[in-house]
């Protein structure tokens with residue numbers, strides 16, 4: 001019998017590829033993907049598609065010993081070429097506003113899809129992708145690795161088990177250093193904001209952990225460091241979401257994000273959450289949960305002062321081998337296990353059943369991403385109006401006038417951003 005395999009394709013070969021996809025593909029190349037229900041599935045990374053192909057070309061030589069040979073496609077039709085080459089699933093890790101086009105191509109050619117967060121920036125794009133996935137009988141999923149952070153899993157477990165009862169309010173903050181906006185993302189940052197890019201992790205955490213119905217979205221922010229004070233590029237953002245729960249009670253959540261924190265700030269990427277319940281308080285802090293390490297001339301620049309050893313750490317294991325592991329990598333493996341389960345864990349005739357089982361997993365299925373995408377679309381629209389000279393707009397969800405409706409101060413007529421039900 002020939003060994004079952006899932007050929008992988010990668011669209012976008014940037015920072016996140018290097019941090020999480022590369023170690024995942026190296027590990028699966030070395031160790032295979034085993035489950036008693038489908039045996040050992042080979043998961044070769046057979047092709048990469050990016051604009052310039054420069055990094056992929058470097059990996060072709062650097063990772064020769066660690067990956068099977070792969071084809072490097074570049075240029076404007078790189079994604080089409082990669083899909084014609086033949087892959088069983090493809091991962092899309094292009095900049096946030098370039099996910100949709102590639103994702104649509106992936107699904108349209110009958111290929112399972114994994115897309116980086118935020119999945120897409122509008123509900124109409126989400127509708128399109130979900131419809132193609134349903135028609136082609138494919139998995140279409142998104143990476144929210146923070147849901148796999150052990151601290152967030154514990155929070156959700158306590159909520160699920162009704163130990164923490166009825167969330168009332170909460171705040172989350174994620175501060176990234178200036179080097180992100182000034183260096184790494186400088187090429188595509190014009191017109192973008194740190195809210196969509198990182199607040200989306202917390203939007204999903206809140207949506208997935210507490211359930212409920214999203215009712216209202218508000219947002220503001222500051223400009224003047226990354227771009228000009230009146231320009232379209234944001235330094236920091238503050239987002240507020242209001243949810244309503246089955247008993248009619250509400251909760252409000254504030255999410256603050258920045259990509260202009262000083263590079264030598266000890267938190268480097270500083271993450272904090274607080275959720276208040278009827279009967280308790282949950283406080284989570286990335287710096288307070290763990291390690292603080294100082295090394296002359298290295299921290300916080302080439303070595304982080306407060307390293308997150310849960311997300312993605314490099315280790316010398318007690319048994320003498322080097323490894324790279326963490327929930328940022330685990331989340332990718334989970335997706336590939338879901339694809340392997342659909343394709344190989346039983347008779348072909350039962351594939352539909354297995355597919356629905358995996359599609360029902362709300363933590364990563366695109367169909368369950370509606371409220372998160374709604375919040376992102378609302379945020380983008382509010383910031384766009386702000387740049388156009390109309391600050392302080394409010395978006396209401398499933399309003400009598402539509403699914404997403406933007407109200408402007410002093411204007412009687414709202415703008416319907418999405419007519420269907422969210």
Ligand SMILES: NC(=O)c1ccc[n+]([C@@H]2O[C@H](COP(=O)([O-])OP(=O)(O)OC[C@H]3O[C@@H](n4cnc5c(N)ncnc54)[C@H](O)[C@@H]3O)[C@@H](O)[C@H]2O)c1
Nearest residue numbers: 012013014015016017050051052093094095096098116117
């Ligand atoms: N899961 C996470 O927490 C996490 C962390 C960082 C980034 N991300 C997400 O991953 C995505 C990529 O981020 P990054 O930090 O790797 O960005 P990056 O700028 O480092 O890399 C982007 C890559 O996409 C390629 N690209 C750009 N436009 C393309 C196109 N039209 N077709 C094909 N390739 C194209 C570029 O050539 C580059 O290889 C973003 O959506 C980001 O939000 C997720």
